[in-house]
Structures are given as C-alpha cells and as structure tokens.
Amino acid sequence: MFGLGGAPQISSEQKLQAAEAELDMVTGMFNQLVDQCHSKCINKSYGDSDITKQEALCLDRCVAKYFDTNVQVGEHMQKLGQSGQFMGRK
C-alpha cells in the first residue's frame, strides 16, 4: 500500500479477490472430498453411529489418494499447458 520498493503493485482489492478465490477453491475441494470419501467408505446400513476402524482407515486412504490424484492431475495439466497442446486442441 505504501509501496516504495520495486515490487509489483497488487491492490488490496486484488488481494481480497485472490483470497476469496483461494477460499472458494479450498472449501469446494473439501466438500467434494467429504462427499466422495463418504460415499466410498462409509457403510450405508447405519447400524452404529460411531465410525469403525475399517471405515476410519478407508477414509484415511481415500483422502490420501484424493490429494495424490489432485497433485498428479495438476502436474499433468501444467505440462499440457506448457507444451501448448491443451490450447492447441481447443
């Protein structure tokens, strides 16, 4: 705001927007994650209100795989973007 240095000027509005976008992304990812892992891991015959050890382990693995997938797909997208193939196809 009192930018005296040579750093690129990012106005507070832009910062807010960036923060909002980040928040949206994070909450979106969280909700998706919860939905997916719930549908995959939790036994629908709700005989018990507690989560069993197997379900807990399954959720653990589900979250790990979700983030792994996220990261790998992101990497691939980056590579596609760099090589220009993605835009070329469009």
Added chain:
Amino acid sequence: MTEPKNTKEHVPVEGANKDPITLNKPKKTWSNPALRMLGLPKVSLPSRNWMIFWTVLASFGGAIAYDRHEQKKIREEYMEKLSYLSKVPYSSDKIPRKISIFVAPPPNDFLDESLKYFRKYVKPLLNASAIDFEVYTESKQGELRNAIADRIRELRSKRLQEKEKEVENKSAVLGGSLWGSIGDAVTNFSSFFGSKEKPEIETLTPVQDLYSPKDVIGFYLDKEPLAVKREDEIDQKHAGGVICIGRGAFKEYMNGVHEGLLGPLTPPEPTSLIEDKSSTQDTKTDSVIPDGNPVKDSSNISEEIKSEESTSSTDSSTVPSDVNKDQETIDEKTSEEAKKEEEDDEENKVPKPYILPSEYAKAEFAPEFNRETTICNDRGIPVIFEQPVYTFALPKVSGFVNFPKKIYNFFTRRYVAQEAAEHTLAVIYNQIRPFEYKDKYMAGEEEQFWPKRWVQTGKEKNSEWVQELVVDEKVTSRMRVYDSSVKRNTAAENSSDTETVDAEKNTSADKL
C-alpha cells in the same frame, strides 16, 4: 373276402401305422452292461477316445477348481475371524498401526510374482483386520538395503545434529553469555530508534505462510484441531511390524539394518573404478515393469516424463534403466546413446554398501542412539528395526528336475494359503518373541529352490543375495520376530504388557 373285424380288443398290429424307416430302427438299449446294472437311463456314451479326453479335462479342471474354491474358503474364513477387529468404533484422534512390507522379486523373475503372493494371501487379512500398511518394492538387488540403510543414516545424522546443537547451546550459555547480552542490547537499541524510519516495503509472501486452509474453513472456529496420534506411538511394544516377502527381501532388510546401524554416515571412498555389476544381476530381476506400488508409480511417471523432455539422464529410478535396456535390445547404439547409457548405468546403479558384512563384528553400534530405551523417530514411533519382523518364503520352485514338485504345488496352493494365513495371524495378533540366532535362517527353505545357474553367476559376481547372511549380536539383540508358535492372547489383542510377558514365559518353558 373280408375277415370279420374283431371289435372287442384292438391289438396293434406291428407295422400298421408306422413307416418303414422307424420300423427298421433297432430298439434303444444299454451299450454298457455296467450302466444297465446301475439302473441309469439308456443314454449312449461317447466313444472311448472322447471319454478319455473328457475325463482328463474334467479331472484337471476339477482339481484346479477345487483348489481355488478351498483357497477362497480359507481366505474368507480367516477374514471373518479377523473382522471383529475392524468393527471397533474408532475416534478421529487415532490412526491405526502401520506395517511396512518389503517385497523383492524372486530370483530370475519379475516383481509381479511376489506381489501376487502378497495380494492373494497376506493383504486380504491385513485389510480385514484394519491394519494400515505400506509396500516398498525393488527391482534390482540392493535397492531395499540401500533405502533402509539411508533412512537409518538420516535418522542418525539428525540425532547427531541435535546433539551438536545441544552442546553448542550449553557452551553458549556457559561461556558466551556476557558478549551475547551486550550484542543483544546493541541491536535492541538500534531497532528502538530506527523503527519509525523504516519504509514499509511490500514483499510477496506465499499464501501458505499467511494462513492455512484450517483457519479459513470455519470448522475450527470454535473447535480445537485434533491432535492425532498413531496407535504405534501409544503402544510401542506392539507398534508397527515388518513383513518381508521372500528370502531375498529378508536378506536385504537385515543387511540394510546392519549397514545403517554399524556403518559410517559418509560413504567410503571408491576403491577402484572397476565396472562391476556386482550389485545387479543381468537376469529378469533387473528388467522391469514398473511395480504396482502407488508410491513408486508417481515417481516413475514423473521421471519418465522428465527423461522424455530432457536430453540428459535423470537420477536413479527404475524406469530410465528400463528404457535403456530396451535400447540395448534394439541394438541401435550410436555413440551418443552409448554415452547416455553409461551415464544412466552409473547413476542407476545401486550404491555399494558403506560397510561389508565381514566388518560387522568390529564396528560400533550407532553412538547417536540411546540404547536403553526404544529408539523412536521424530514422531515418537519406534524405528523400523525396533519393530518385529517376519519373512514369508515364496513358494516358487525352479529347475527342470523339480518339475513334478512344481505341478504338485500348482494343484495344492490351498496349503500355501493356509500357512500364509496362519503366519499373517501371528503378525496381526502380535505373537512376538526375541530374535534368536536361528532366525537368521528364516524362510531359508526357499533358497534350496533358487535356480542353480542364477546362484552360480551370483556367486561369481559376488551378488548380495547369494552371500550368507551375517548378523551381528549388537543389532539382533534388540530385534524381535513374529512367531505363530507363540501363545496368542486373542481376548486382549489391543495390548497390555502382560501379553508379551506371557509369550516370553511360554517360549522359555518350551525351551526347557
């Protein structure tokens, strides 16, 4: 002249209403007197040759189907036995016990075979009992040993650094306090006067440093984030566990542990530039098929892509070596490619051990570790050599003379399934006893079925697997082993100290 019709009884005259074709057909009768005796209907059997064919086919098919059905039954029986462990209600501040699994390919064969053994016989039981596990695989001889030794050395160097820091701090407190305080006063003085004149320079900080998603989600507005503990932290006696699939994996594990604990932290100087392939075998154990381990797959894929993009070779991974072997078989070696291969070979070669088995006796146990207590890593979980170990012998039979045995094994895999299930139960139920000298031969019966030619070439090249396993008392006195003959305490599987005490008492009684 018409004959008077007899209207009282109507006797069917043979051939009256039938055409000649049906008249001349012989009556259906049993071809086999045995069938007649049995009272079966008048079915005609196929010819003798067909009978032979169908009998042989049905007997083989039946044997295989029976064997597989029995395997499935065994698997399901044990899974049901263990299912009560997975139905325990679990709060979110705990994480289940984690087992490390080391898988090495059988000699002269592919990694897939060992993984199949693991997936068929061990994994279902581990999943049924809700135990977490991580699979570490290798494609070349020595990779596991190197990885394990590296990890132990890393831990040791960390401890060393911590100790050195402590020593520094102590000396600072004792000796340098006077100068330290004056120095501090000077800086504080200047900052006190200088603060108003400092211009506010905008720096770009990454968002991760400003806040984490946890702060924003809103879930943690009123609640405290959970401090999650692994069960391994809480119950250290029964923490973790190591499973080796195959005698080779066990040898590598033991060598890795010894090398990490008894060897130096820095690599020794290379003695000569002999291009020796002593750490690799030029058989199928080398060539691979990226293994099915998800952890490794990601690194393989990323490195595959890297090797495509860059002209220079990447650092060690299994895939570039695979690519290189393909080039070799194609036989299109230009000078460039030959150079690249050399570079790759050097970089993909497994580093030589920092200490040889012959030097174990003279070496000192890692001084960085505190030997009185269970050695734990940064997260409070006992290190890998503090966890009990078990090795599964692979049922692979090699050699032409052993062909009948091979056929027999093919039809009796249910026995393998049964044995493997029993031993996996020993791992799951924590039937532990201290390491004894005889345990250095664990799964040793597998070695008699290793291919002889392979063993011979191994001995000539001085490979790791064909050497005899050398264990050192300093290291093995701390180690423990799973044993299915140890008494099991199924009622209290979620440990108490009395469980292992009982186990130890029982083994000593057995010895007497």
